[in-house]
């Protein structure tokens with residue numbers, strides 16, 4: 001099987017990312033002192049080790065498990081570094097004192113994926129720490145992977161959905177293909193349903209590094225919307241104040257934020273709690289499975305809940321809201337003009353809302369129903385849910401008995417193929 005990085009084009013694309021490479025160069029020139037002994041772990045084309053020698057290092061041990069190391073040797077020769085580099089074509093886990101017979105001042109590496117962890121590289125760095133002098137340095141110094149639930153899916157998801165999990169594509173059935181994979185995310189912050197939270201945080205020197213993890217994060221929802229999935233992005237501190245992030249908009253970026261679709265798409269409301277537990281499994285180098293377990297504590301109350309009919313429960317709502325006999329809540333028409341609406345249906349529905357409620361979402365729901373050719377019933381269902389959500393937003397501070405709230409659990413398994 002071809003190794004992910006045993007590929008000249010992939011290594012070239014790392015060099016083409018000038019933002020990444022120059023930041024590493026600045027960091028290495030700041031960190032390396034004359035006569036330092038350096039490990040360049042996962043050296044690829046050898047670039048980080050070459051920077052270290054340019055910065056004055058005495059010797060570099062360049063470790064790489066793929067055959068790309070042959071290019072690194074040629075480049076070392078061409079740039080007259082051969083005497084100062086020992087190339088070791090091995091996995092980082094297998095290194096012994098015979099390979100590296102002295103303690104080193106600095107370990108350099110770039111083991112960073114969009115999800116921070118990269119194959120089995122982090123545990124290899126943990127092993128390499130035994131070769132580091134007391135007071136030695138590791139670059140990068142630290143990394144954080146953030147996670148945030150989002151209210152829409154990026155284009156890459158919809159584009160791939162055409163091929164993945166569709167019944168009729170080119171007259172063939174593609175339903176067998178897994179739909180739950182990571183997609184490149186181009187969403188902006190308006191899609192965030194909550195504040196991003198750190199899911200994984202490492203200080204490479206002081207923490208014990210591992211390739212797998214499990215963590216559980218609680219999100220307080222600050223914007224209502226339908227949960228489509230989760231966005232991940234990472235920040236890395238290379239050295240001092242020199243940092244990289246997958247949210248950088250650069251030419252030839254090596255990283256991007258990723259979107260993971262959730263297996264279920266409930267409406268979640270401002271004030272709800274969403275707990276997401278994440279754990280990963282390394283299936284083989286560069287093949288990973290991530291599991292996402294969601295627990296949604298919802299403030300959504302069903303329209304037919306008898307609680308609405310209890311006299312004491314009748315809330316003081318926005319002007320124009322009444323409680324109907326069948327338990328549904330309706331809103332009076334309030335100064336809307338039919339000319340504000342694009343379709344008759346939109347007008348019918350908006351008549352149910354007081355003006356202070358934002359009708360953008362209603363328009364979007366209607367437009368989406370046209371795009372995905374939903375039936376009238378499906379559209380009405382969506383609109384009712386939306387009405388419900390907008391109402392809940394205005395009820396958010398009501399003392400609703402907690403047993404009325406729904407708790408829903410669901411699970412998504414996401415693959416990095």
Ligand SMILES: C[S@@+](CC[C@H](N)C(=O)[O-])C[C@H]1O[C@@H](n2cnc3c(N)ncnc32)[C@H](O)[C@@H]1O
Pocket residue numbers: 005006014015041042043044045046047048063064065066068090091092093109110111112119120121124
């Ligand atoms: C993202 S690339 C970085 C290459 C180069 N350092 C650069 O900055 O352009 C990571 C490299 O680490 C190597 N690598 C990953 N895990 C390794 C391991 N356990 N042992 C040896 N090399 C490894 C990969 O083959 C790949 O060439």
